[in-house]
Amino acid sequence: MQIEVLKSKIHRIKVTDCNLDYVGSITLDKLYMQQVNLIEGEKVQILNINNGERFETYIMEGEEGSGDVILNGPAARKVQTGDIIIVVSYATMDFEEARTFRPTIIFPIA
Template identity: 40%
Template sequence: MEKYVGGKLHGIRVTGSKLNYHGSITIDADFCREVGLKPLEYVEIWNKMSGARISTYVLYGKGGSRCCILNGAAARTCQEGDEIIIASSIYGEVGDIIALKPRVLVFDADNGVVDRITYEVFRRPDGSLDMTVTSEVPDNDYGFPTTMVSGAHPPSSLLERRDRD
């Protein structure tokens, strides 16, 4: 069993904190459902502003609220307005991550979704592993090419291009 990314909220902004509340993070339920975060699931939180890294569990906030509220001790690690990354994990075999196709939401400064990304791991014809990253944003600047792949295997032209690169 290995640990893999299960889903991610990238660049979501902290909208509040409740220091005297029992620990957790409250996140807009619509965001959670879209990337597969479950209530009470443990997640890793990485603060892009301070470098702080913590883990806590998810509480669903009101759908459509765009909320991201750190509770309890977690409230000490982030300030309102900080940009954070929230990632869930799964433990499994390679086949599990191939089947999952983890989803990522990317946010603007107002917690509006500006991109939806899918990570797709697959086996190449020789059996080795590879992956594609599918973004809804053409010519994104994330450092990976935008690919639109349907099915579990990319077209041979994609494999041929990767072999040349």
């Protein structure tokens, strides 16, 4: 049996910009991506702490060390610059593997 489990989470990170006139996605600083094992093009769920919005998009790699957390395209309508969000990715794996799997989670805002 295959199940979907939490793979990676950036818990409470501040949106640095919104860009409506873009194809769409979330741009994340490469360092954040490395810290939680995310790759460019990976599907993620965005949870907006400020307004309760929940939506899916994909990741674009931002400049390393930039601190970028930019919502682009239609996703830019779901957040505002300064909002606090959670970025979540999931993985599908065998039930027995999932029993021992531990997700990678970071907490950028203290």
